[in-house]
Amino acid sequence: MIDTIIFDAEGVVIDTEPMWDKAQEEFLRRRGVAYDRDRLKHLFSGRSALESMEITKTECGISGDTRLLAEERMELVRRQLENHVGFVTGFMEFFQRVRPAYKTCIATAMAEELLRIVDRRLDLSELFGGKIFSLAAVGFRSKPNPDLFLHGASQLGSKPETCLVIEDAPHGVEAARRAGMRCIAITTTYDRRKLSGADRVVNSFAEIGAI
Numbered sequence: 001m002i003d004t005i006i007f008d009a010e011g012v013v014i015d016t017e018p019m020w021d022k023a024q025e026e027f028l029r030r031r032g033v034a035y036d037r038d039r040l041k042h043l044f045s046g047r048s049a050l051e052s053m054e055i056t057k058t059e060c061g062i063s064g065d066t067r068l069l070a071e072e073r074m075e076l077v078r079r080q081l082e083n084h085v086g087f088v089t090g091f092m093e094f095f096q097r098v099r100p101a102y103k104t105c106i107a108t109a110m111a112e113e114l115l116r117i118v119d120r121r122l123d124l125s126e127l128f129g130g131k132i133f134s135l136a137a138v139g140f141r142s143k144p145n146p147d148l149f150l151h152g153a154s155q156l157g158s159k160p161e162t163c164l165v166i167e168d169a170p171h172g173v174e175a176a177r178r179a180g181m182r183c184i185a186i187t188t189t190y191d192r193r194k195l196s197g198a199d200r201v202v203n204s205f206a207e208i209g210a211i
Contacts, residue, residue: 002182002211004158005098006149009108009132011168011189014118015088016081016110020044023076024056027069033060042194045169046143048135049074049111074111081117088188090205095127098211105131107152107165109142131155143171146179153181164211173197184208 011017025035040059044052053070056062062069098104105128108115112134119125124132133155138147153163165176168189174197176183185198186205195201202208 002102002162002164004103004105004153004156004163005211006152006163006165006181007104007106008165008167008169008172009106009110009115009118009124012088012166012186013091013106013124014122015086015188016077016118017168017189019077019080019085022080023073026076027073028056028060028062031060031062033062042170042190045190046109046171046175048109048140048142051142074114077114078117081114081121085118085121087122088186088205094205094208102211103156103158104128105133105152105156107133107148109135109148112136143169144174144178146175149175149179149181153179167198168195170194170197 007013021037028035040056043055043059047055049070050066053066053073057064057066057069106124115132115134133148133152135142135148138151141147149163149165150160153160160180163181165172165181165183166186167173167176167183168186170190173183173185173195177197183198184200184202185195187195187201187203192201
């Protein structure tokens with residue numbers, strides 16, 4: 001019986017994925033490289049900023065200091081977040097429905113400095129009672145490793161088999177599977193084909209219905 005819902009943040013709770021696409025496109029444009037979203041996007045899912053930049057360097061033939069390059073790209077996202085960030089359509093209605101009956105938390109690979117900006121604008125900490133966990137809590141062992149979801153469950157006093165993960169990315173879906181948790185994937189970022197490992201795939205929160 002499910003008693004806990006673990007939410008990924010980007011593309012599930014907060015609508016930031018288009019911002020990352022814009023940032024990646026601009027970052028690569030500066031280097032004369034076209035952004036092939038279909039080829040690259042899924043490689044970044046669940047990864048830390050440094051990991052995703054290493055992938056970008058390898059896949060796009062870019063050289064340079066990984067940390068400095070990651071900071072350049074992050075600044076492009078940061079500017080967008082400071083101007084506007086909102087919830088994914090339907091999230092708040094779904095959350096208000098399940099909040100009284102389930103333990104909830106966020107488990108995200110989002111960089112902490114960006115997460116702080118979002119928290120300041122949307123009061124995520126208040127919404128989730130401070131239960132927001134990032135990769136720093138698990139030694140930056142990113143998805144598809146199950147560590148982050150298992151940590152979230154442990155902090156809530158929940159067993160993996162009683163947890164439901166809501167994800168939008170292939171690596172997150174795989175991390176939930178490895179953690180022994182059920183998973184609903186939402187097609188805010190990827191199509192159904194890339195999310196086929198989930199127990200259910202939906203197009204929106206409105207489709208989830210009973211858990």
